[in-house]
Amino acid sequence: MKRVTSSICGTAGHARGLVARCRLAGALGAIVSTMASARAGVIKTRVARVASAAAGAAVCLLACSPGAWAASPSAERPAVAEGQDGRELLGGRWYFRLDDRNAGIADGFMRQRSTERWRPIEVPYDFNATETATNRSSVGWYRRDIRVGERDLEARRIVRFEGAGHFSTVYLNGRAIARHAGGYLPFEADLRGLKPGVNRLVVRVSSLRARTDLSHWRPATFNGYGNGGWWNFGGIHREVTIRRARGIDIERVQALPRLACTSCAARVTIRATLRNLTARRVRAAITVRTAGRSVSLAPRYVDANARREVVTKLTIARPRLWGIRRGNLYRLSMRARASGSPDEGAPYRTSFGVRHLRKEADGRVLLNGRPLGLQGVSVHEDDPVLGAAWGAPQRDELLRRIDQLGADVVRAHYPLHPALLEALDRRGVLVWNQAPVYQVQNEKWELPAVRRSAVAVNAEMVLRDRGHASVIAYSMANELPDPVTPAQAMFVREAAARIRALDPTRLVAIDRVARVGAVSDSDPVWRAVDALGVNEYFGWYRGAK
Incomplete structure (x- = not known):
């Protein structure tokens, strides 16, 4: 295998420009995209060449003052703001x-x-x-x-x-x-x-x-x-x-807003995971700040050396809506202090957007009351020098090209770098988020361990990304084989249920190869998902018709 990534769904795509027309129409819709890779020569990212990480003079890792890292941390801030x-x-x-x-x-x-x-x-x-x-x-x-x-x-x-x-x-x-x-x-x-x-x-x-x-x-x-x-x-x-x-560590904070209508108040569910780092049961005092307000929650007890999820809800009466090329975001922070402890844990900071997403009975998907008709790109984090080890220059170049093309949706075969998701949140660009479950053959779906692993990686994806306004759909897998066997259907239903349990505010999806007239297109299992991503290959490969 040479390092070449297949171009997918090219009927509406312009490969060298990384352009693809995308149309989202719920369960019967299609995401028509062009997969592109610097390896394939389809698109070569032309950015200032980053010095190879393999080059560089040896340094003494032990030369530092007490209490510091043995080699000083980078002066740069972490790429991920959250x-x-x-x-x-x-x-x-x-x-x-x-x-x-x-x-x-x-x-x-x-x-x-x-x-x-x-x-x-x-x-x-x-x-x-x-x-x-x-x-x-x-x-x-x-x-x-x-x-x-x-x-x-x-x-x-x-x-x-x-x-x-x-x-x-x-x-x-x-x-x-x-x-x-x-x-x-x-x-x-x-x-x-x-x-x-x-x-x-x-x-x-x-x-x-x-x-x-x-x-x-x-x-x-x-x-x-x-x-x-x-x-x-x-x-x-x-x-x-x-x-x-020390004390109480806040491991994760995410907001999941919901709207009954585009002019309604937003009901925001905030989920946080607290970890007690001490050897005793503690009473945690928690403060949440967002939308110009500070709210003290009822104290929660956390067992010794244990984790606890904290859930609270608040209302934003007249929210600024997040939408296509309108990256309106709210800042959110949380602090937690263990009773009797002089140490207040470090605050956790993140952001969220409020938007109204609804799927109609006819299959159309509405964002803030308007039907979606999307044009987008599908990408790989792949650089000729750095591989998948992208830095800010590679992400910035991709974002520049997304802006240049006027794209409003992005897709990849795996969860994108969180710093890239944050940038797409700010830009008002949608993300078709996909778990790295690719062409797993039917004999493998017969194995319970494979099904459990595939459901688990979907859960990991949702738990990482459900706070991002840009994420419109979770695609559980790409191009599973025909026919749909009972074991494959079991995975689809289990994954769909797990995704919805973790985040009921997005579309649950799966990506399939377009095969005109395929019996599996009407398989009842697709009722378990909200949307189908359809990869079209017609005319792209030898023997394709």
Whole structure:
């Protein structure tokens, strides 16, 4: 497999311009799009060339003052605005070692002190970013030292990875502390067990897939499985941040507004996840600020070393509506303090938009009372030099082209970088959000573990993105095979139910290949979804008719 991504649905598309006409018409509608990739030569992102992360002089990671990170965090602010105050980019120099033999665990890479055979890099960094022929699946090891002073041990450190592909294991001082599967969704590692002085953070990232993988289950030339609908990038390809936390840590805050009509008051449901970092049950005092108001909630109890979801509701009498190219947003912040504690946790800040989304009985979808007729783009986060490890220049160039084309909807095969979603929120551009479940064959749907995994990754997507005004639909999968078997139908119904339970305010969707007259087009299972994305290939490929 060469690093070329198929163009999808080209009947209305102009490939080199990344243009596609999109028409959304509910359950019987179609999203007609053009998939484009810098690998394919369909669009080559022409931005100032970012220096390769592999280049750079070696530095001493231990030269720092007590209480600081062993290599100073980047002066840049985190790319993602949403989150806790006090987050810092865990940038600077990391060290990297490729492990093609997959021998690092046996050889103790997580405990190595010497930097021999390790080379300095900066994250994000994909270890196969410039490889274009074999779709190299392998294992990469990343390490960075953190120095902690005696007084700093009172606060917990939490590291957040916005995305690492595909299987990640995080080690602290040689001990595994966190694991995660999935390259485009975030996870956190609690750095419990820090000691005074130097602590070594090591991350093993494997892009070695399996025949039951949800997106890259085809055999790869280089090493086992790893071929799929887009390049199997390996490595830490989104930002890493670190924060201090003590007492009550607010892990997530999201607002889900609903309108009965375009001129009605908005009923806003706010959901937050609190984590008690102490060894005792605490009473949390919570304050919410939004729409020019500050509201103190009734105290909530959180058990020792436990999490609790807090739900509250408020009303905005005359909301400013978010719409196409009208990115009206409300700021939202939350604070929580444990009773009897002098420490007030860092506030969590985010934003949300209010819009009226309704699907009519005839299949039309209305946004703020107006039928949607969309023109959009479909993209991959893929750069000839950086791979999926996009930075601000790559995101800015994509946004410039979206603006230049006048596009009002964006689609990808996986959840986009959260900083990109935030920019689309501000622009008033819609997002057809898709879980990375791609062409999974029917014999795999017979396996309960595969169905559970596919439902779980959809849930992760919704939990990350339900606060974004730009997200109009959650597409649970792309191009599942015909015929629709009972096991495949079971997945569709289970995923639809799970998505709606987490977020009843968006469309539930699935993307299918257009096959004129296909029996499966009328399968009753599609009643479980609100919208179909139809990928049209007619005339694009050899043998297509």
